[in-house]
Amino acid sequence: MDAAQAELLARVQPAELYEQPLVTNDRDFKWVTDKICRIVETKTPLWWWVCMAVALVTASFTGVGLVWLVSSGVGVWGLANPINWGWAIVNFVFWIGIGHAGTLISAVLCLLKQGWRTSINRAAEAMTIFAVVCAGIFPLFHVGRVWFAWWLFPIPNANVIWPQFRSPLEWDVFAVSTYGTVSILFWYMGMIPDLAVLRDRAVQRLTKNAYEGAGALAKGLDLFRKNFYAILAMGWRNAGNHWRNYEMAYLILAGISTPLVLSVHTIVSFDFALAVLPGWHTTIFPPYFVAGAIFSGFGMVLTLMLPLRALYGLHDLITQRHIDNMCKICLGTGSIVGYAYIIEFFIAWYGANPYESYAFINRAFGQYWWAYLMMFSCNVFTPQLFWFKKVRSNAALVWIMSIFINVGMWFERFVITVTSLANDFLPTSWGYYSPTMVDIITFFGTFGLFSVLFLLFLRFLPLMPIAEVKFVMPQADPHGHGHGHSHGHDDAAQSGQGDHK
Amino acid sequence: MSETYGIIASFPDTPAFFHAAEKVRDAGYKKWDTYSSFPVHGMPEAQGQSRSKVPIFTFFGGISGFILGLLIVWYMNAHDYPLIVGGQPFFSPVFPFPIMYELTILLSAFGTLGGMFIMNLLPQHYNSLFNSDTFLEVSGERLVIAIEARDAQFDIEATRRFLEEIGGTDIEEVSA
Numbered sequence: 001m002d003a004a005q006a007e008l009l010a011r012v013q014p015a016e017l018y019e020q021p022l023v024t025n026d027r028d029f030k031w032v033t034d035k036i037c038r039i040v041e042t043k044t045p046l047w048w049w050v051c052m053a054v055a056l057v058t059a060s061f062t063g064v065g066l067v068w069l070v071s072s073g074v075g076v077w078g079l080a081n082p083i084n085w086g087w088a089i090v091n092f093v094f095w096i097g098i099g100h101a102g103t104l105i106s107a108v109l110c111l112l113k114q115g116w117r118t119s120i121n122r123a124a125e126a127m128t129i130f131a132v133v134c135a136g137i138f139p140l141f142h143v144g145r146v147w148f149a150w151w152l153f154p155i156p157n158a159n160v161i162w163p164q165f166r167s168p169l170e171w172d173v174f175a176v177s178t179y180g181t182v183s184i185l186f187w188y189m190g191m192i193p194d195l196a197v198l199r200d201r202a203v204q205r206l207t208k209n210a211y212e213g214a215g216a217l218a219k220g221l222d223l224f225r226k227n228f229y230a231i232l233a234m235g236w237r238n239a240g241n242h243w244r245n246y247e248m249a250y251l252i253l254a255g256i257s258t259p260l261v262l263s264v265h266t267i268v269s270f271d272f273a274l275a276v277l278p279g280w281h282t283t284i285f286p287p288y289f290v291a292g293a294i295f296s297g298f299g300m301v302l303t304l305m306l307p308l309r310a311l312y313g314l315h316d317l318i319t320q321r322h323i324d325n326m327c328k329i330c331l332g333t334g335s336i337v338g339y340a341y342i343i344e345f346f347i348a349w350y351g352a353n354p355y356e357s358y359a360f361i362n363r364a365f366g367q368y369w370w371a372y373l374m375m376f377s378c379n380v381f382t383p384q385l386f387w388f389k390k391v392r393s394n395a396a397l398v399w400i401m402s403i404f405i406n407v408g409m410w411f412e413r414f415v416i417t418v419t420s421l422a423n424d425f426l427p428t429s430w431g432y433y434s435p436t437m438v439d440i441i442t443f444f445g446t447f448g449l450f451s452v453l454f455l456l457f458l459r460f461l462p463l464m465p466i467a468e469v470k471f472v473m474p475q476a477d478p479h480g481h482g483h484g485h486s487h488g489h490d491d492a493a494q495s496g497q498g499d500h501k
Numbered sequence: 502m503s504e505t506y507g508i509i510a511s512f513p514d515t516p517a518f519f520h521a522a523e524k525v526r527d528a529g530y531k532k533w534d535t536y537s538s539f540p541v542h543g544m545p546e547a548q549g550q551s552r553s554k555v556p557i558f559t560f561f562g563g564i565s566g567f568i569l570g571l572l573i574v575w576y577m578n579a580h581d582y583p584l585i586v587g588g589q590p591f592f593s594p595v596f597p598f599p600i601m602y603e604l605t606i607l608l609s610a611f612g613t614l615g616g617m618f619i620m621n622l623l624p625q626h627y628n629s630l631f632n633s634d635t636f637l638e639v640s641g642e643r644l645v646i647a648i649e650a651r652d653a654q655f656d657i658e659a660t661r662r663f664l665e666e667i668g669g670t671d672i673e674e675v676s677a
Contacts, residue, residue, distance in 0.1 A: 028642070029641070030641055030642050033640070033641050033642065154577060160582065161582060162578065162581065162582050163577065164584065164586055165574045165577070165578050165596065165597045165600055166578070166586045166587065166589050166596050171599035174603040174604070175599065178604070178606055178607040181607060182606060182607060182610040185610050186610070188614075189614055193538070196640060197640040197641075199640075200637045200639075200640035201641075203631075203637060204634070204637050207634060234623045234624035235624050235625030235626060235627075236621075237536065237625075237630060237631070237639075238536045238537060238639050238640065239535070239536055239621075240534050240536070240537075240541075240545070240548050241534055241548075241621065242621045242623075243537075243540040243544065244544070244550055244553050245553045245554075245555050245616075245617050245620040246617055247540050247553075248552075248553035248555045249614065252555065252556060252559050252609075253610060253614075256563075256609050256613070257610075259602075259606065260606045263606075270599075466539075467538060467539040467540065468539075470539035471539045471542075475514065475515060476515055476541065476542070477515060477516075477542070478515050478518070478519035478541050478543055478544070478547075479516060480514075
């Protein structure tokens, strides 16, 4: 800055913009570390056991559904000509979509230097992985003979045949398995420093041997923790050199996860868009699916994080600012989805293809009008309420609306999949699809499976990235522009997490 | 007494820690490092470290993934078992693009994580620094600089005095 600029700045006295801090109530590093570590270090709360029991019972429904399916055949699902893609595909797309918010938070928001992502990032990434697990079940069992599912991968087999790479379904195999794997790598790498923190805390307690009155169990648990976290932390010791490589790796993983997450739902949409069916064969599908995925994913993040925030008292870490931002993303992506619904109608009319226009009129007013109404009201009207600050600051209301978003997005996939198949080119073969009991219990159970995995995550792994939360606190600023809020640097090349600007 | 691994010193806050690191760098020490439970902005420059080499691993991972994708599609659908599907060519770089794209990303990610481990010399089963109870507190909020005995300039007395001068407290010798 030269003298003239300095003089100018002094003259105009630019206003200090107030920015809501990301960690409220002036907490220090010790408080953050204790708060997050104690979630896994203290006695398992009663609600956890209750939730776990409910989740296990629910998950067993999927088990029953799958055993039923495998022992009798895919005929036990409600599939019948011409509707051979039913709930299985709907559920697959639904769960994969849920996962997208996790990657968006960990990758895209990292590249955009959104400091607020830090406290919700770990849980959202966990959500991604567990959602991909739930999603994977459906196509895997839809192949009918699940024990041959490995034929989907390019592995030599006794029939000397190979996968057929001209099919979008095969692209999906690659997209989803890459997505699952890269999400796990990213999640794990982000956790290494925090696992080291948990390891060191267990070692410290063991050295001090402060177990009087607590009994042998407490000590045994710490011995277990010490070994468990030491293996996972791989000898991490918080060195500056470690951080230098780690930050670079983090930034790169964020950089490559961004095109990955965009490609996954794009390829999922190819499953539909590459078919010649009216209502499916449109170029709008990839961006429309990606926006819908992010919309539903943020809905799910809100559904999960709001109760967690209340249960663990995390109000200083997941602040109103975080909730506001998530609601605004729902508003943005929800509006894109609403716009896509409307432009689809316009294109159907403008394209002057009678089959295409019929498909859309049939979607909205045909035999599945109720599903379309459900989808439209949940996805188009619900997020518009997030324009209002009063709505965004009412946690209970936001939670209820996030459920509406989840429901609406499930119906969107149902509408897309089923209406086009039920009424295609040949009116003599039109049909009506309804799910069977097996369809219903298999899908219902996946919520249990998801919850079981998520509850285990809560209990054994750090819920929030401690290092990243510390990084966005004013005390972490090496130039001591503390007490505040913004600390802007331009040279962010090395920094994976960035400033909260 | 056993051999000395090095000397550690603690610093009260991030700015003091950061400027102390710059002073250690300027004093010409080579075998030393900073320890903090969060990445400090600009610390690599303050420590005089060059840019991380992790991207090289990513690059080679990505290239291998791309070529692997191209090869498997060509070998499986055009060479080993050619099959006519939808009148499409047996091989073209266009239709298998999603395969190449996904494998590029997959192997870049493995390259990146592997590169991070290799450059950090992890996994590591043992490090002498963990012998110090003070050092374990780095995981909480302690900020530590450690100068290792294998540094050419290392001298127990002089290095200890130097760490004191730059504002270090709780100075401690760590045994190997």
